[in-house]
Amino acid sequence: MKRKQNNLSIFRCFYQYLPQLAIIATVSFFGLYQSLAKADDFETTITNAKGQTVYFNAWGGSPAINEYIAWAGERIADEYDITLKHVKLSATSDAVSRILAEKTSGKSTGGSVDLIWINGENFAAMKSHGLLQTDDWAYHLPSFQYTDAKLLPGIKTDFGIPTDGQEAPWGRAQLVFGYDTAYVNTPPRSADQLAQWIIANPGRFSYPKPPDFTGVSFLKQILLETSPTPDMFLEPADQTDPNTALAPLWKWLDQAHPHMRKGGKHFPANYTAMIQMLGDGELAIAFAFNPTEFSNGIAQGILPNTIRSYVHDSGTLANVHFVAVPFNANSPAAAKVVADFLLSPEAQLHKANSDIWGDPTVLAMHKLPPDMQDAFAALPKGIATLNESELGKTLPEFHPSWVSVIEQQWAKRYIGQ
Numbered sequence: 001m002k003r004k005q006n007n008l009s010i011f012r013c014f015y016q017y018l019p020q021l022a023i024i025a026t027v028s029f030f031g032l033y034q035s036l037a038k039a040d041d042f043e044t045t046i047t048n049a050k051g052q053t054v055y056f057n058a059w060g061g062s063p064a065i066n067e068y069i070a071w072a073g074e075r076i077a078d079e080y081d082i083t084l085k086h087v088k089l090s091a092t093s094d095a096v097s098r099i100l101a102e103k104t105s106g107k108s109t110g111g112s113v114d115l116i117w118i119n120g121e122n123f124a125a126m127k128s129h130g131l132l133q134t135d136d137w138a139y140h141l142p143s144f145q146y147t148d149a150k151l152l153p154g155i156k157t158d159f160g161i162p163t164d165g166q167e168a169p170w171g172r173a174q175l176v177f178g179y180d181t182a183y184v185n186t187p188p189r190s191a192d193q194l195a196q197w198i199i200a201n202p203g204r205f206s207y208p209k210p211p212d213f214t215g216v217s218f219l220k221q222i223l224l225e226t227s228p229t230p231d232m233f234l235e236p237a238d239q240t241d242p243n244t245a246l247a248p249l250w251k252w253l254d255q256a257h258p259h260m261r262k263g264g265k266h267f268p269a270n271y272t273a274m275i276q277m278l279g280d281g282e283l284a285i286a287f288a289f290n291p292t293e294f295s296n297g298i299a300q301g302i303l304p305n306t307i308r309s310y311v312h313d314s315g316t317l318a319n320v321h322f323v324a325v326p327f328n329a330n331s332p333a334a335a336k337v338v339a340d341f342l343l344s345p346e347a348q349l350h351k352a353n354s355d356i357w358g359d360p361t362v363l364a365m366h367k368l369p370p371d372m373q374d375a376f377a378a379l380p381k382g383i384a385t386l387n388e389s390e391l392g393k394t395l396p397e398f399h400p401s402w403v404s405v406i407e408q409q410w411a412k413r414y415i416g417q
Contacts, residue, residue, distance in 0.1 A: 041140070042140065042141070042142055042340070045333045045336055045337060046080060046333075046337055048333040049080060049082055049331070049333040049334035049336075049337045050080065050081045050082070051081055051082075052082055052083070052331040052333065052334035053082070053083040053084075053085060053114075053331060053334070054082060054083070054084050054085065054114040054115055054331050054334045054335050054338050055085045055087050055112065055113060055114045055115070055330075055331075056069065056084055056085065056086050056087065056114065056115045056116075056117070056323075056338065057087045057089055057092075057095040057113045057115070057116045057117070058086060058087070058088070058089060058116070058117035059088070059089050059090075059092060059117060060086065060088020060089055060090070061088075061090065061270065061272050062272070063300070064296055064300070064356065064357050064358075065357060065359075066086065066088065067356075068350070068351055068356055068357045069084070069086045070086070071350065071356075072084065072338075072341065072342060072347060073085075073086070075341065075346075075347070076337070076338055076341055079341070080334075080337055080341075082334045082337060082338065084338060087113075091211075092116070092117065092118055092122050093122060095113055095116055096116075096118075096122050096125060096126055096131070098112060098113065099111065099112075099113055099116075099126070099131050099326045099327075099328070100129055100131060102328060103129070103130070103131060103327070103328065107328055108327070108328050109328055109330070110328065110330050111326050111327075111328035111329050111330055112330075113326050113329065114325065114326070114329040114330055114331045114332070114334065114335040115323055115324070115325060115329070115335040115338055115339065116323065116324055116325075116326065117170070117321065117322075117323055118167065118321075118322055118323070118324055119158055119159070119319060119320065119321040119322055120158060120159040120319065120397060120400050120403070121159065121400040121403045121404075123158045123159070123161065123163070123166075123167060123322065123324065123400075124158070124159065124161050124400040124401075125400075126324065126326075127161065127164075127166060130327060131326055131327055132166040132167070132324050132325065132326060132327055133166065133324075133325045133326070133327055133329070133332060134164070134166060134327075135165075136164055136165025136166070137165060137166075137168075137325065137336055138163065138165040138166065138167055138168040138169075138339070139165040140165075141168055141336065141339060141340040141343060142340055143340050143341075143343035143344045143345070144168070144343065145367065146343075146345060146363045146364060146367045146368055147169060147343075147362060147363060147364055147367070148364035148366075148367060151364050152172070152320065152362060152364070154169075154172075154318075154319060154320035155169040155320055155362055158319075158320070158322060159319065159397045159398065159399060159400045160234055160396075160397065160398075160399050160400075161399075161400065163322070166324060167322035167323065167324035168322060168323050168324070168339040168340075168342070168343055169320050169321075169322055169343065169362040170320075170321055170322055170323050170342055170343065170362065171320070171321050171348075171351060171359040171360060171361070171362060172318070172319075172320055172321075172359070172360040172361070172362055173289040173290060173318065173319055173320070173321060173359075173360075174289070174291055174311075174316055174317070174318040174360075174391060174394055175217055175218070175221055175287060175288075175289055175311075175316040175317045175318070176287065176288055176289075176290070176291045176293065176294070176309050176310075176311055176316065176386065176391070177285060177286070177287045177309065177310050177311065177312070177316075178278065178285070178286050178287065178288065178293070178294040178303075178307050178308065178309050178310075178384065179284060179285045179307070179308060179310065180278065180281070180284050180285075180304070180306050180307055181306045181307070181308055182304070182306040183204070183281075183284040184197075184284050184285065187285065187310045188285075189310065189311075189312050189313045190225060190312050190313060190314060191221070191222050191225035191226055191252060191312070192225075192226075194256075194285075195252060195255055195256045197285070198256045198259045198260060199255070199256070199259045201259075201284065202259040202260075203259075203260070203261050203262075204261070204282075204283055204284040204285065205256075205259075205260050205261065205283060205284070205285050206260050206261040206262075206264075206267055206268055206274065206277070206283060207219075207267060207268070207274065207287075208267060208268045208269065208270050208271045208273070208274050209267035209268065209269060209270075210406070210407045210410050210411065211403075211407045212269070212270045212271060213271075213289075214270070214271035214274075214287070214288065214289055215267070215270075215271070216403060216406060216407060217289060217317055218287060219249060219406055219410065220233070220317055220397075220398055220402075220406070221312075221316060221317050221395070222248075222249055222252050222253075223246070223248065223249045223406075224317065224395050225312065225314055226248035226249065226251070226252055227245070227248050227249075228248075232245055233245070233398040233399065233402055234396060234398070234399055235399055236399050236401045237399065237401040237402045237405045238401065242405050242409065246405075246406065246409060249406075250413060253414070257414070261277075261282065261283065264414075271287075271288060271289075274286050274287075275288065275293070275297055275302065275303070276302065278297075278303060278307065279297065279302045279303045279304065290358060290359060291309070291358070291360060291385060291386055291391060292354040292357075292358025292359075292382055292385045293358070294307050294308070294309050294382075294384035294385070295309075295354050295358065295381075295382020295383055295384040295385040296354060296357075296358055296382065297384075298382065298383060298384060299354075299355065299382065303384075305383065307384050308383075308384050309384050309385065309386050310386075311386070311390075311391060311392050312392075313392070314393065314395075315392055315393030315394055315395045316391075316392070316393075316394065316395060317394075317395050317397065318394035318395065318396075318397075319397045320362060323338075323339050323342060325339070343362070343363075345363060345368055345369075345372045348361040348362070348363050349361070349372065349375055349376060349379070352376065352379055353379050353380065354379070354380055354381060354382040354385055355380055355382075358382070358385070361376065
């Protein structure tokens with residue numbers, strides 16, 4: 001009798017929650033339907049992309065990155081019958097200006113740029129001027145399922161600006177310092193220690209001349225460490241007095257500049273030139289926005305094998321970089337197929353290999369098949385590459401409006417412009 005009562009209770013419970021179960025089943029079915037529909041939509045995109053050419057505007061200053069893009073082009077041609085043309089840029093803003101000029105002239109189709117490598121300031125500018133495809137296409141890429149915004153919020157916000165699916169994540173970056181152990185016994189692990197080291201070792205440090213991206217990133221790093229209220233840089237620059245906000249940076253630079261290379265009067269043109277100076281022994285400490293940069297330099301013969309990496313104890317600046325499709329792309333379907341391939345486990349694994357590029361993946365390991373997880377775990381680690389745990393804390397990027405403020409005031413103060 002007791003068992004019958006239990007069975008009756010179970011039946012009543014089931015009956016009580018039957019409407020909710022029906023709703024769950026309906027929602028689950030609808031979710032599955034949506035997923036299948038999106039998959040069918042992308043198959044249509046792949047079909048439409050066949051035979052198209054994608055003009056991929058991306059920085060061309062790194063041989064390793066250029067070779068990686070060439071590899072991707074070969075795979076994309078074989079897999080999708082799409083031709084990838086790498087338009088090598090010295091500054092991403094050049095392509096952004098070209099797209100803006102096309103919009104101003106009324107060229108709403110047949111644009112010169114199909115895909116562009118951007119982040120931060122350039123994304124904010126393109127989004128605010130309506131220069132990007134706006135159908136949240138990035139979230140519907142098949143490979144986007146392997147990301148996790150909870151683990152890496154930066155895949156949905158670029159320098160604090162919501163991406164709204166208008167750009168697809170491609171890789172991660174973190175500021176890492178490199179030093180020559182033949183000259184430096186113990187590297188400085190804070191902004192204050194670095195200033196003291198520069199004073200004690202005149203001529204052995206410099207940084208790329210702003211507006212070089214890595215040079216401006218270094219200035220941000222110093223600000224984050226020396227400002228009493230670093231959170232202000234997460235908000236738009238017009239919400240505070242820039243003179244007060246940037247005062248700690250000028251104090252630091254005024255102290256360090258006279259003891260830098262050439263008395264702080266001349267700076268490397270870009271970060272590639274700075275790395276070369278480290279390799280030539282002109283500098284003893286440098287930095288990069290790629291944790292494998294120094295291992296790559298050793299492997300390529302640019303740097304001696306005495307170079308090692310380190311980070312500051314309080315953390316270093318980090319961000320995510322993206323690819324986007326302009327509003328008037330000539331081959332938008334093919335551009336989205338390329339973006340999906342660049343985000344795929346295959347392409348991300350190849351890119352993360354320090355022997356190839358060493359750009360950290362934006363994929364979440366727990367979302368990958370076991371064999372791909374094993375493949376990522378087995379990637380070679382260069383002699384000067386820090387482990388994930390050694391990279392330490394990451395510091396958030398500035399609101400993009402701060403970039404022009406820093407650049408302009410820096411130039412006015414130190415270049416006389």
